[in-house]
Amino acid sequence: MIAPDADGRAGRSRPPETRRARRGLPDLPDxxxxxxxxxxxxxxxxxxxxxxxxxxxxxxxxxxxQDAHDxxxxxxxxxxxxxxxxxxxHAFLDRRTVxxxxxxxxxGxxxxxxxxxxxxxxxxxxxAAGAMVLFHETTSAEVTEWERHDPAAPLSELDRLALLAETTTLLTSTLDTDEALRRLVRLVVPRLADWAVVDLITEHGEVWRxxxxxxxxxxxxPREDLQGPMPPVPPESPMPxxxxxxxxxxxxxGPENYQGPPDSGIAVAQAELFRATGMHSAAIAPxxxxxxxxxxxxxxRSGPSGAFGGVELSLLNDICRRAGLALDNARLYQRQRRVAETMQRHLLPQLPDVPGLEMTARYVPAPQASQVGGDWYDxxxxxxxxxxLAIGDVVGHDLDAAAGMAQVRNMLRAHAWSHGEPPSSIVERLEQSVVHLAEASLATLVFGQLEQLTDxxxxxxxxxxxxPPPLLIEAAGQSRFLDAGAGLLLGTGIAAVRTDAVVCLPPLATLVFYTDGLVESPGRSIDEGLARLRRHAAALAHRPLDTFCDLLLDRVRPVANEDDVALLALRIPVPGGTPSLRPGTGRA
Structure with a gap:
């Protein structure tokens, strides 16, 4: 340190130009x-x-x-x-005297x-664009309320218990691994440390930073350049x-643990971590x-705060125990979700190639808790x-719903293939099968038959x-829901007479079948969702069919949706194309 001169200032003389950098300011009192x-x-x-x-x-x-705060x-x-x-x-920004x-x-x-x-x-x-700060040295040991947020200050027992309770609440309230890790980092940085590093062992035994x-x-x-795959864990390494x-x-x-010759690739990565982050003290727990x-x-810790001690290590152990249970649950759930979603996607069919007729479909699983359900198309x-053509929804959001969906779809195919009857008769047969044979309890369905007539x-x-009724959008943008032919959902056991409805589809018209996840969400009525669907579908009618479907999902599907969505869309060709179907009589 430079010794002060006679009047108490640092020994270096103040350059005249620096001393007068005030430019129009009155001299400050000494x-x-x-x-x-x-x-x-x-x-x-x-x-x-x-x-x-x-x-x-x-x-x-x-x-x-210099920036005074920094x-x-x-x-x-x-x-x-x-x-x-x-x-x-706060006082400076509010232009107040405090x-x-x-x-x-x-x-210095x-x-x-x-x-x-x-x-x-x-x-x-x-x-009045600046501020004056006046200060004098004190010896008070009192800690003010804002200082309690100091990440380097030791936590009281009450603060420790509050942090652990917050850790449990935040980490167990999500089943998404990435979100759980983000919450974990926010809990400890900067409250406990300057840095948080998470290394996970994947299901394949690999280590990923x-x-x-x-x-x-x-x-x-975040330091994304330090993240990514890590070398294997050596079985006998004594490194922390x-x-x-x-x-x-x-x-x-600390960095001293990794200063000698490295015994593994992980030791090399750790030495680089300490160097890149400037950490002088670390606490590591499984x-x-x-x-x-x-x-x-x-x-x-990389700042001027002291090294970690036994108290912080004990707290870290408690945090890691809670994090381990939450991450384990999230992994188990995501593993089950992947199995269920893969099964459901494999159950959904490949669309037939009907010459002249454009046809495409989409299936979007629900986010978060309800990752698999009974929505389907065929x-x-x-x-x-x-x-x-069929679109349906089996009640439920689990593997049972997905299994019920497969049963309903297969029985519908069997009845439609075996009996050359109108849609209403086929659905009446399906109703009996659902009530007596299928595991599905309740289900909704639109079943249609599309044919090209002799003209x-x-x-x-x-x-x-x-x-929900299919939506018909004409090439010029006029749209309407096909509300006719409505009846009770399947599985009620109530005898009901089902009817057919018929419509001629104009050239270049787009027909959309969808499930309720596209138009319904908590806090919004289905009527609002239907109106939104109709408005956006009409605006997108001129787009290619694949683009039409992607944009429709993006614009219409509610952000807060907790349901999956199935979508089946087709576009009618212009007249004069090669007939792709048997000349019909107007009946299926």
Whole structure:
């Protein structure tokens, strides 16, 4: 440290040009006990008095032009203070006069300066655009409320219990692994550490560095360049991370652990991690599931705060136990979801190739909790050349619903193929099968038969068993729902007479079959959803059919939807094309 001169200032002389960098500012008073500095409207220091230099142990040349918050404002530990939590910044931004008996600046030699302060608006160049800060050294040991957010300060027992309760609540309220990891990082950075590093062991036994996250004034800052696949875990390595990934007890570590010759690729990666992040202290603990170790969590400190100790290590163990159970549950759920979704996708059919007729389908699983359900579509050519079209929904959002969906679809195919009857008769036969044979309890369905008549026009005959009505959009944008032919849903056991409806489809018209997940969501009526579907479908009628379907899903499907969606769309060709179906008589 440079020794102070006779009047208490640092030994370097102040350059005249720097001393006069105030440009129109009146001289600041050189008071014996009161440090004073002025900041402009951007928070940069434009003037200081001599006592401020002495208290801060910094020359004016080191202060002028610097951002006062970034350079000076600190927690009592010396840890960087986020702007959002800084009371001096609040006063500066609000253009108010505020004073406090407690605060901390960082001196030029890195030591903390406990002080009392006042911030008040100050005119620069005739405009009240800046602020003046007055401060003096104190010896008070009282900790103010905002200092309790200091990530380097030890947590009280109450704070520790509150953090563990928050960890349990946040991590167990999601079944998405990525979201659980994001919540875990937000819990510990910057509250407990400057860095959080998560290494997970995949289902194939590989180690993947899933998260390396620091913070900049309290704002999380991921280091994606340090993330990615890791070398295998050596079976006998004594290095801290390798031991944690094998399930050994938690431990404290530092860059010195990785300064010698590396014993494995993981040791090389760890040495690079300490170098790139500047961590001087780390606490590493295994993340254990119910049956096996699923990863490790590393907390690191790179700022002026002290090294981790036994108290923090104990807290880290408690956090990792809760994280392990939550991540294990999320993994199990996602594994079951993938199996169910794969099964359902394989159950959905390939669309037939009907010359001249454009046809496409989409299936979108529900997000989060209800990942698989009973929504389905089907299209197949009957022995008489007529194309059968179906869209349906079996009640439920689980494997039972998916299995019931497969039964209903297969029975519908069997009845339609075996009996050359109108849609209503086929659905009446299906009703009996659902009630007596299928595992599905309730289901909705639209079943139609599409044929090309002798004059080249296309005709749809359909019946509806409690399902949202198909939407017909003409080439010019006129649209209407096909509401006719409506009846009860399947599986009620109530005898009902089903009817058919018939419509001629104009050239280049688009016909859309869909399930209720496209138009219905909590907080919004199905009528609103239907109106939204009709409006957007009409606006997209000129688009190619694949683009039409993709944009329709993107624009119409509710953001808060918790249901899956099936969509079947077809476009009628222009007259004069080669007839692709048997010349019909107007009946299926």
């Amino acid at each position: 008071l014996p006990d009161l440090g004073v500095y002025v900041v402009d409207d951007e928070g940069r220091i434009v003037d200081v008095n001599r006592r401020a230099e002495t208290l801060l142990r910094r020359d004016a040349a080191d202060l002028l032009g 350079l000076l404002h600190r927690y009592s530990s010396g840890h960087s203070l986020p702007r959002a939590q800084c009371p001096m910044m 004073q406090a008996d407690r605060g901390w600046f960082q001196r 030699d890195g030591s903390p300066l406990p002080m009392a302060w006042m911030v008040t608006p100050y005119e620069i160049g005739g405009k 899933t998260a390396v996250v620091g913070h900049d004034n309290g704002v999380l800052a 991370l390798s031991r944690a990934l094998r399930g050994a007890a938690s431990t404290l570590a 993340i254990r599931g119910l049956r096996e170790v699923i990863g490790a969590l590393t907390l690191g 299209a197949f050519v009957l022995p008489n050349g007529v194309t059968a 080249g026009t296309w005709q749809l005959r359909w019946t509806n068993a409690g399902h």
